[in-house]
Amino acid sequence: MSEPIEDVLAGVGERLRRLRREREVTLSALAESTGISVSTLSRLESGKRRPSLELLLPLAQAYQVPLDELVGAPEVGDPRVRLQPQKRGDLIVMPLTRRPGGIQAFKMIHPERRGKPVTATHEGYEWLYVLNGRLRLILGDRDLVLEPGEAAEFDTRLPHWFGGVGGPAEVLCLMGPQGERMHMRAQPKRK
Numbered sequence: 738m739s740e741p742i743e744d745v746l747a748g749v750g751e752r753l754r755r756l757r758r759e760r761e762v763t764l765s766a767l768a769e770s771t772g773i774s775v776s777t778l779s780r781l782e783s784g785k786r787r788p789s790l791e792l793l794l795p796l797a798q799a800y801q802v803p804l805d806e807l808v809g810a811p812e813v814g815d816p817r818v819r820l821q822p823q824k825r826g827d828l829i830v831m832p833l834t835r836r837p838g839g840i841q842a843f844k845m846i847h848p849e850r851r852g853k854p855v856t857a858t859h860e861g862y863e864w865l866y867v868l869n870g871r872l873r874l875i876l877g878d879r880d881l882v883l884e885p886g887e888a889a890e891f892d893t894r895l896p897h898w899f900g901g902v903g904g905p906a907e908v909l910c911l912m913g914p915q916g917e918r919m920h921m922r923a924q925p926k927r928k
Contacts, residue, residue, distance in 0.1 A: 749793075749808050750784040756800055756807070757782070771795040820844075840913035847872060847908060850900030861893040863912050870906035874899045 757767060768775045773792060780786035788808065797804045804810075820831045827850075833842035847870075854875050865872070866888040874881045875898040876891055882902055883889060891897060893912075900906070 745809055746788060747784065749788045750782045752807065752809055753778075753796065754782040756802070760800065767796075767799060770799045840911050843910045843912070844868075845908045845910050847899060847901045847906045849902065849904055854898040854900070856896035856898045858896050859893050861912055862890070863893055863897075863910060864888065864890040865899070866909040868907040868909055870904055871902040872899055872906040872908055873902045 757764070764775045764778050767773075767778055771778075773795060777786060777792065781788060781792060786792075793804060793807060797807045800807065820833070823830045823832070827848045829846040831844040833844060834840075850873075854873075856875060865874070865883070867883045867885050869885055871885075872883045874883055874889055875896075876889070877895045877897075881889070883906075899908075
């Protein structure tokens with residue numbers, strides 16, 4: 738076993754003793770609530786018994802503390818995700834998922850595009866949600882402008898095109914292969 742793991746395990750006994758004393762619990766009372774014998778608890782606290790999951794789980798439950806805290810597990814690292822934007826032509830794309838297959842999530846910044854839109858088709862399904870700005874969506878023979886807070890979903894085998902209107906549009910986009918759909922039904926606007 739590696740030295741850092743040995744160090745963590747060696748400190749468990751002292752943490753168990755300190756926690757029991759802070760809570761003012763006797764070995765007998767702890768044995769009764771956990772089902773672990775007094776002698777085993779004593780040997781755990783003195784370091785004469787190696788801690789195991791079978792012993793630590795009931796102790797964590799009795800003390801109402803996470804197992805990591807009970808054993809003094811080392812930090813596992815920074816949980817923050819550091820997105821790396823990618824430039825694809827004039828489009829900025831930030832992947833939000835990192836697994837192959839299935840539905841993929843992206844944050845995209847679509848610039849304002851002038852000139853005649855050229856629609857495209859491909860296999861799959863898309864769901865768009867406008868976070869900021871305005872997004873022009875051409876879908877088949879429909880020409881729509883989506884405002885912040887509006888969403889659209891469509892089969893990508895329909896001819897489609899999108900771009901910012903009056904400036905860039907920040908969009909959350911879910912894309913998936915045919916059959917894996919994000920279902921969202923919009924209410925028609927009342928006039």
